[in-house]
Amino acid sequence: MISALLVMLGLALALGAALGAASVLFRTQGDPLVDKIDAILPQTQCGQCGYPGCKPYATAIAGGEADINQCPPGGDEGVRKLADLLGREYKPLNAEHGVEKPKAVAVIDEATCIGCTLCIQACPVDAIVGAAKQMHTIVADLCTGCELCVAPCPADCIAMVPVADTVDTWKWRYPVFELKPVTHAPAKEAA
Amino acid sequence: MLRQLFSFNGGVKPDPNKGASTREPIARLPLPPQLIIPLHQHIGGTPRPLVKAGDRVLHGQRIGAADGNVSSAVHAPTSGTVVAVEPRLMPHASGLSAMAVVIEPDGLDLRVEREPFDWHAATPGEVRDHLRDAGVVGLGGAVFPSHLKLSAGKAGSTDTLVINGAECEPFITCDDMLMRSEPLDILRGAQVMKTLLAAKQVLVGIEDNKPEAAAALKAAAAELGDPALDIVVVPTRYPAGGAKQLIRVLTGIEVPHGQRSTDYGVQCFNVATALAVWNALERGEPLTRRIVTVAGNVERPRNFDVAIGTPIGFVFEHAGLKPDTDKLIMGGPMMGVPLPGVEAPVVKATNCLLASSPALFPPPEPEMPCIRCGECARACPADLQPFELYWHSRSRNFGRAQEYHLFDCIECGCCAYVCPSHIPLVDYYRYAKSEIWARERDKDAADSARERFEFRNWRAEREKEEKAARLAARSAAKPVAKTAEVADTATSPADAQAATPAVTDPKKALIEAAMARARAQKEAAAAKNTDALTPDQQAQVDAAEARRKRAADLVAEKQAATAGETATVSPDAPAPSPAEPGDGAR
Structure with missing residues (x-):
């Protein structure tokens, strides 16, 4: 009787210790769902969703505070991926937050720039180079096209320029072939 | 010498038309x-232009310098004047433009001084740099910079060098x-490559429909008398000229998914590349010309030795383009890409210019649904399952397409050739591949943006903390400093509570001292001629003194009136600590 109790007690202690150790050793850092959602978001950091960046929006989606259709740069495809991940119903992009636009980068008109550094402070990804009273310029490769620098510019010298395809980034089109009406043409070709 | 040959799976036998x-x-x-010479004609980095509009260039002069090691140089094929360095139409299916150097030949064809390059004495690294700067790239169609393929592999030495003349x-x-x-x-070029790679044997593979070429090479090999050279x-069978397929036929080695032939000690080059290597090393001639087949719907099909940069329309003019041509293709009928226009130039990758007509290549029949017959899988020389790739590419399920090794597809077109439903399978694979590449680019960009955004937030946070720490440090340091000053001027120990009111004390002490000095000066400046005066003089002085006193009294009255007013406005402004300087004075 006593031995049975001791065995059970020993087991309880051993398993409890194992569980306790596992909870410390294998603790997951951060919320894995937030990271998965964040991986789908385009990282434009534009704030059009109403949150100050993609990660906060991902956190809000994971917490059930935000809907999945508030990210215009992610577009329709982004909404579909989020719907897939979260097992929710697809819904079209919420127009309140903006519309899907082709990818663009900001370009500073260097002749007009007065060197006020306001755009540098606005850029969420540090893609603008410059110093006070020095001309600023945008590193096009790093620009996410968030448009956050456009509004603060007092000289209105920032324009959004759509990114053009180059030979390297050009994509083959989805194969679509014209359907020709089958009338007299085949007979002629066969002859 | 009899050599055992192997075979690859699949393949087709289209009419050679050669x-x-x-x-x-x-x-x-x-x-x-x-001449329109595109700067980017190879796999890898785009060369930097070395000339600008208005410059004179000579035959063989470098006009684009390799950008990094995974790149290759570009040269002027003749002497003349650079008219422009600007985007021009490329011989690419996209119909897009890219940077090109436009040269107007002067007809003199003056050459740059050929720098002799003693490749026998040079180290392999120097030879590779020389080849890079001579613009030698793979001329079989892939245009991969050759110098990168000419280093003895990391996984041991190269055993076999395959020279691809299968075509x-x-x-x-x-x-x-x-x-x-x-x-x-x-x-000879192959022998140089063999030396650079430290290969044991050189196998030149030629399809049996080219007996003249095989005979010529065999005669040349006999002349060179190199036992390592073997013409096979x-x-x-199409596509025996694919690198992996030819390696399989010649050596029996099947390169698995995700690995390279160099991992198995085999390296493969095109015959034209071997010649380009020889020309670059022995003759010091950079790659500025190549042989281009002009065939299909033309009056005089033949091969031309064309300067790179020659507009395609100019080449076709010499071959006599027939009027019923409906499409121009760069490459062959199986793998070629449609050309966007005749203004596009011949580039290093241009092995063939094909004119198509409805009679020669009837328009594709309408695409029918896939009937899952499996013909494509039997024809696939890369041992893939083209129908699976097709379904997943068609439904934009790119992840699954990649699981079926979409990127092992060499786009040879055998599957589409045998498809009874006339499905343009390769078009789907190209579409899927370019979509996957685009997604990877987007993902890389997003990852970098995320990293930068998080770093920026972290930096903002850090700056805020640093500022708070600085402020805290300052407010902690201030009272200590003041107390020290007070201790200097005031002999009484200023305790912590007295420290704050004592802040103004040193100033007051300074003012007092200044006033005392002023008084002393005034006294020192007092009149010195008042000692021995006559009574008259004394009376005059007294009268003057009395006037002065009256005036001073008047001024004092006025001052007292204004002081009363200000006193009512701020009665206790200089109130706090009159006692302490007194203490200090004691």
Whole structure:
């Protein structure tokens, strides 16, 4: 009787210790769902969703505070991926937050720039180079096209320029072939 | 010597159509009025332009410098004037433009001084740099910079060097004609490559539909008398000229998914590349010309030795383009890409220019649904399952397509060739591949943006903390400093509570001291001639003193009135600590 109790007690202690150790050793850092959602978001950091960046929006989606259709740069495809991940119903992009636009980068008109550094402070990804009273310029490769620098510019010298395809980034089109009406043409070709 | 040959799975046997363009020897095409030399003609980085509009260039002068090691240089094919360095239409399916150097030849064809390069004495690294700067790239169609392939592999030494003269695609005969005309130099180039790679044997694979080329090479090999050289005739079957397929046929090695032939000690080069290596090393000639087959719907199909940068329309003019041509293709009928226009130039990758007509290549029949017959899988030389790739590419399920090894597809077109439903399978694979590449680019960009955004937030946070720490440090340091000052001027120990009111004390002490000095000066400046005065004089002085006093009294009255007013406005402004300086004075 006593031995049975001791065995059970020993087991309880051993398993409890194992569980306790596992909870410390294998603790997951951060919320894995937030990271998965964040991986789908385009990282434009534009704030059009109403949150100050993609990660906060991902956190809000994971917490059930935000809907999945508030990210215009992610577009329709982004909404579909989020719907897939979260097992929710697809819904079209919420127009309140903006519309899907082709990818663009900001370009500073260097002749007009007065060197006020306001755009540098606005850029969420540090893609603008410059110093006070020095001309600023945008590193096009790093620009996410968030448009956050456009509004603060007092000289209105920032324009959004759509990114053009180059030979390297050009994509083959989805194969679509014209359907020709089958009338007299085949007979002629066969002859 | 008898050699055991192997076979690859699949493949097709289309009509070779090679007779027409091999009837006549290679002709040297005259220079066009304008050469358009694209800077980016190879895999890897885009070369930096070295010339600008208005510059004079000479034949063989470098006009684009390799950008990094995974790149290759570009040279002027003749002497002349640079008219522009601007985006021009590329021979690419996209119909887009890219940076090109436009040269107007002067007809003199003046050469740059050829720098002799003693490649026998040079280290392999120097030879590779020389080849990079000579613009030598793979001329079989992939245009991969050759110098990168010429280092003895990391996984041990290279055992076999395969020289690819199979040229399996219909219509294309440029390698065939080159092997017939320059067999000796091709083999010499192969010998150089063999030395650089430290390879034990060189196998030159030629399809059995090119007996003249094989005979020429065999004669040349006999002349060179190198026992490591072996000219091997392989059965004609498309795509025996694919690198992996030819390696399989010649050596029996099947390179698995995700690995390279170099991992198995085999390296493969095209015959024209071998010649380009020889020309670059022995003759100091950079790659500025190549052999181009002009075939299909033309009056005089043949091979031309064309300066790179010659507009395609100019080449077709010499071959006599027939009026019913509906489409121009760069490459062969199986793998070629449609050309956007005749203004596009011949580039290093241009092995064939094919004119298509409805009679020669009937328009594709309408696409029918896939009936899952499996013909494509039987024809696939890469041992893939084209129908699976097709379904997943068509439904934009790119992840699954990649699981079926979409990127092992060599786009040879065998599957589409045999498809009874006339499905343009390769178009779907190209579409899926370019979509996957685009997504990877987007993902890389997003990852970098995320990293930068998080770093920026972290930096903002850090700056805030640092500022708070600075402020805290300052407010902690201030009272200590003041107390020290007070201790200097005031002998009484200023305790912590008295410290704050004592802040103004040193100033007051300074003012007092200044006033005392002023008084002393005034006294020192007092009149010195008042000692011995006559009574008259004394009376005058007294009268003057009395006037002065009256005036001073008047002024004092006025001052007292204004002081009363200000006192009512701020009665206790200088109130706090009159006692302490007194203490200090004591």
